[in-house]
Amino acid sequence: MASELDGLPVIATRREEAEGFLQGLVSKSLGWARKYSLFTYPFVTACCGMEYMTMASARYDSDRFGAAMPRFSPRQADLLMVVGTVNCKQAPILQRIYEQMADPKWVMAFGVCASSGGFYDNYATVQGIDRIIPVDVYVPGCPPRPEQVLDGIMLLQKKIQNQSHKLIDRKPLPVIAGGPGR
Amino acid sequence: MSEAKGVGGIDPRATPGSAGAGERPPMGTVSRAGDGELYAPMPSKHMVINLGPSHPAMHGVTRAVVELNGEIIEEMKLDIGFLHRGFEKSCENVTWGQVFPYTDRLNYVSSIMNNVGFALAVEKLAKLEIPERARYLRVITSEIHRICDHLTLVGAMAMELGAMTVFLYGIEARDLLWDRLAELCGARLTSNYARIGGVARDMPEGWQEKTLKVLDRVVAIREEIGQLLNRNRIFIDRCLNTGKVSREDALELGFTGPCLRASGEPYDIRKAAPYLVYDRLDFDIPVGSNGDNFDRYLMRMEEMRQSDKIIRQCFEQMAPGEIIVQDFRYALPPKPLVYGTIEGVMAHFKLVMEGIKVPAGEVYSYTEAANGELGFYVVSDGGGRPYKLGLRAPGWPMLAALPVMTKGSLLSDLIPTFDSINMIGGEVEQ
Numbered sequence: 001m002a003s004e005l006d007g008l009p010v011i012a013t014r015r016e017e018a019e020g021f022l023q024g025l026v027s028k029s030l031g032w033a034r035k036y037s038l039f040t041y042p043f044v045t046a047c048c049g050m051e052y053m054t055m056a057s058a059r060y061d062s063d064r065f066g067a068a069m070p071r072f073s074p075r076q077a078d079l080l081m082v083v084g085t086v087n088c089k090q091a092p093i094l095q096r097i098y099e100q101m102a103d104p105k106w107v108m109a110f111g112v113c114a115s116s117g118g119f120y121d122n123y124a125t126v127q128g129i130d131r132i133i134p135v136d137v138y139v140p141g142c143p144p145r146p147e148q149v150l151d152g153i154m155l156l157q158k159k160i161q162n163q164s165h166k167l168i169d170r171k172p173l174p175v176i177a178g179g180p181g182r
Numbered sequence: 183m184s185e186a187k188g189v190g191g192i193d194p195r196a197t198p199g200s201a202g203a204g205e206r207p208p209m210g211t212v213s214r215a216g217d218g219e220l221y222a223p224m225p226s227k228h229m230v231i232n233l234g235p236s237h238p239a240m241h242g243v244t245r246a247v248v249e250l251n252g253e254i255i256e257e258m259k260l261d262i263g264f265l266h267r268g269f270e271k272s273c274e275n276v277t278w279g280q281v282f283p284y285t286d287r288l289n290y291v292s293s294i295m296n297n298v299g300f301a302l303a304v305e306k307l308a309k310l311e312i313p314e315r316a317r318y319l320r321v322i323t324s325e326i327h328r329i330c331d332h333l334t335l336v337g338a339m340a341m342e343l344g345a346m347t348v349f350l351y352g353i354e355a356r357d358l359l360w361d362r363l364a365e366l367c368g369a370r371l372t373s374n375y376a377r378i379g380g381v382a383r384d385m386p387e388g389w390q391e392k393t394l395k396v397l398d399r400v401v402a403i404r405e406e407i408g409q410l411l412n413r414n415r416i417f418i419d420r421c422l423n424t425g426k427v428s429r430e431d432a433l434e435l436g437f438t439g440p441c442l443r444a445s446g447e448p449y450d451i452r453k454a455a456p457y458l459v460y461d462r463l464d465f466d467i468p469v470g471s472n473g474d475n476f477d478r479y480l481m482r483m484e485e486m487r488q489s490d491k492i493i494r495q496c497f498e499q500m501a502p503g504e505i506i507v508q509d510f511r512y513a514l515p516p517k518p519l520v521y522g523t524i525e526g527v528m529a530h531f532k533l534v535m536e537g538i539k540v541p542a543g544e545v546y547s548y549t550e551a552a553n554g555e556l557g558f559y560v561v562s563d564g565g566g567r568p569y570k571l572g573l574r575a576p577g578w579p580m581l582a583a584l585p586v587m588t589k590g591s592l593l594s595d596l597i598p599t600f601d602s603i604n605m606i607g608g609e610v611e612q
């Protein structure tokens with residue numbers, strides 16, 4: 001129900017304004033820091049993994065974005081790259097890995113299988129990982145060319161820069177319904 | 183071998199018998215920490231640990247439940263199915279021509295070999311003779327993909343044992359080959375090239391010269407990789423005499439391909455039952471003697487050399503000509519015919535809407551893929567779609583043998599063993 005108060009301009013005191021300004025500064029600098037220090041957890045299952053290898057090695061060198069140090073522990077990573085097909089047996093594992101990652105975290109779906117199930121329209125395959133975990137950037141292609149993935153990384157960096165970051169986040173942690181162990 | 187290459191050079195002051203002195207360490211003994219007489223054993227607890235499926239060394243799709251006594255593997259169980267995408271079932275829902283993209287994604291490091299395997303199976307059923315030039319093109323692209331597959335294996339194996347440089351070199355060489363394949367068939371990785379009755383397109387202008395140049399570069403990179411690994415103490419220590427399979431065991435377990443040959447059995451389908459133009463080409467089948475991880479690695483290196491030889495011979499032997507059968511019941515008519523004649527439109531429409539009518543019957547056709555025998559068992563009821571399709575994946579017996587191969591060895595030996603059998607999720611889980 002919209003009340004008539006909704007249309008009124010918000011009255012801000014000078015103290016609130018100053019706080020908002022400071023928070024904006026903090027958020028900007030945190031965003032800047034975070035976008036250049038993405039640590040990837042590559043959740044590699046299938047064919048796209050071969051393209052991931054190419055993207056991570058000499059010619060395409062995703063390291064130069066400060067964005068591709070692979071960390072094979074979810075607790076040390078903040079970017080989950082889901083590379084390849086995820087099927088129903090794999091899904092709970094992906095979910096658990098996502099839950100184990102420390103906040104703040106981002107997810108990139110690498111390839112059409114991860115984004116939408118790809119051309120595996122059948123009983124076994126999860127039709128897109130966004131059915132089980134939230135996704136920030138989708139990179140299409142079967143498999144995507146490394147340039148596409150780099151583009152995806154840059155998109156994600158922009159997104160991170162423009163997000164609001166807080167020094168202390170008192171929001172309750174998001175909980176995925178029906179996750180493992182629940 | 184130059185003195186300047188740190189690892190490769192022979193050091194006159196090295197301990198005699200060590201790799202640095204240019205000798206292989208004595209074989210036939212498994213040396214483990216703790217075998218020495220001065221070893222004071224620590225009481226070790228029996229424990230069960232879980233490796234994978236999301237563990238970098240398990241390639242993302244295999245789960246191994248390992249029972250350990252200290253660091254020795256006592257028992258191991260494999261759990262697969264984390265990449266089951268319903269390959270066989272999916273193929274029954276699409277036309278014969280549409281199966282090709284699914285075969286691409288079986289062994290995604292060497293997709294053209296899977297294409298060719300499937301095309302040969304259908305052609306065997308339809309009793310179709312394909313043009314000369316198409317055969318050569320199929321052999322060339324298959325062998326290029328064999329090199330890619332082996333480069334990936336060697337690179338990944340070295341990386342998982344800590345040698346990042348080798349991985350970077352391997353991927354660089356593979357990228358060069360992929361560039362050529364992209365020029366030929368438009369895709370880098372899932373290169374869909376074979377068609378029923380021939381291949382998709384002919385070589386573009388100047389492709390042959392470019393490919394030969396790339397092959398030279400790949401040879402140089404391969405030599406470099408060899409120099410980095412062949413006499414590398416760490417690599418040798420972790421690979422030599424680990425994951426050993428005897429010739430009898432390998433036959434018993436159903437091994438094929440490089441893993442079987444590494445154990446000493448010189449069986450290669452390209453020689454035993456030649457298909458395409460392999461009987462006209464001069465190449466050797468390398469055989470190992472020890473059946474361990476190091477032999478399986480050396481096997482790959484030598485096979486790359488032989489593939490290189492095959493490609494060069496094909497380029498010399500092939501002559502201009504048709505690349506696909508001119509029978510419009512099987513191949514799409516050329517576009518001018520489709521747009522200009524009613525027969526062309528009808529043939530095109532029939533093929534696209536209903537699929538190729540393959541005569542009823544069943545057939546098993548097998549080819550030598552990068553990992554071994556790739557077999558397709560195809561059943562047709564005369565309709566436009568496969569009635570049933572069965573796959574004999576090359577990686578499957580090797581993966582199934584992993585518990586046997588690693589029993590009694592150290593946990594760390596599991597990594598090179600798992601790498602050297604080249605387990606590919608897509609084909610094993612069908």
Ligand code: SF4
Nearest residue numbers: 047048084111113142
């Ligand atoms: S998107 Fe394509 S290449 Fe990537 S995993 Fe899926 S089928 Fe394989």
